[in-house]
Amino acid sequence: xxxxxxxxxxxxxxxxxxxxxxxxxxxxxxxFPLVPLTFQTVVSVLAGLMLGAKKGTISMTVYMVLGLxxxxxxxxxxxxxxxxxxxxxxxxxxxVAAATAGLIAGRAGLPLWRYILAAMVAFLAxxxxxxPYCIVAAHLLGVKNLLNLFIVGNLLYMPKDAALCLLAAIxxxxxxxxxxxAIKKRAGK
Numbered sequence: 001x002x003x004x005x006x007x008x009x010x011x012x013x014x015x016x017x018x019x020x021x022x023x024x025x026x027x028x029x030x031x032f033p034l035v036p037l038t039f040q041t042v043v044s045v046l047a048g049l050m051l052g053a054k055k056g057t058i059s060m061t062v063y064m065v066l067g068l069x070x071x072x073x074x075x076x077x078x079x080x081x082x083x084x085x086x087x088x089x090x091x092x093x094x095x096v097a098a099a100t101a102g103l104i105a106g107r108a109g110l111p112l113w114r115y116i117l118a119a120m121v122a123f124l125a126x127x128x129x130x131x132p133y134c135i136v137a138a139h140l141l142g143v144k145n146l147l148n149l150f151i152v153g154n155l156l157y158m159p160k161d162a163a164l165c166l167l168a169a170i171x172x173x174x175x176x177x178x179x180x181x182a183i184k185k186r187a188g189k
Contacts, residue, residue, distance in 0.1 A: 011055060018047040018059035019066070022094070023073045037157065038075060042164035044094035045122045048101025049115060049172035050179070056098030064091050086141070086153070089133020093126035100125040105172070112173045119169035123161055130154070 021043050030037035048056035067078040074082055074091065082088050104118035131154050138149050 014051055015055050015059040015062065018043065018051060018056070019063050022047075022060065022063045026073060026075045029075065037160065039164065040090070040094060041097065041123060041126050041157075041161040042168050044097040044126065045101045045119050045165045046168045046172060048098035048103075048122055049105050049118060049168060050176055051098075051102065052105075052107070053099045053102030056102045057095055060095040060098045064095065067091070084137065084141070086134040086137040086143075086149070087130075089137065090126060090130035092133065093129035096129050097122040097126035109177050110173075112170065115169040115173040116166060119165040119172075120162070123165040126161075127154070127158065 022040060025039040025043040028039055044056075044060050047059050050056075051059060063073060067074040067082060068080050070079050072078045075087075076082075076085075082091070101118045101122035104121055105115055131150070134154060135146055135150060138153075139146060143149055
């Protein structure tokens with residue numbers, strides 16, 4: 001029973017770390033037309049790679065819920081009205097990206113190509129949710145030049161996110177086995 005409580009506390013702490021990293025990534029911004037350049041996609045992918053599908057998904061869902069209930073954790077604040085913003089699709093995509101990365105990567109100690117595959121598919125999953133949401137929301141808000149929005153507000157970010165997700169895969173491949181060893185030593189295994 002004590003072991004389960006320790007594991008639960010450890011799980012909560014791990015998820016909490018990635019929620020905090022996601023908030024920090026939202027506020028580390030590089031000014032860019034329409035939407036500031038952030039590091040949130042890579043954090044969501046890293047959450048899936050390092051925590052696995054379940055805890056990665058939980059951490060990104062907690063981040064989204066915190067923002068929707070009004071805590072200023074999103075790039076422009078927080079609140080339920082955020083669902084009307086074209087960029088909210090990417091926040092939903094962070095959940096999908098973490099789940100995808102975790103499902104494909106599986107567990108620590110896998111070959112690097114598996115981490116890279118997981119990171120790239122997760123990156124694409126985030127955009128697969130984010131782009132359609134962005135275009136539909138913008139259209140509903142009366143934006144006329146949707147092609148320009150698609151290019152400037154979406155496609156321009158993809159090379160940066162792809163490169164960062166590649167680095168995240170390499171980092172996760174190196175760090176996950178070390179964390180696994182540290183956890184086993186703490187648990188007395």
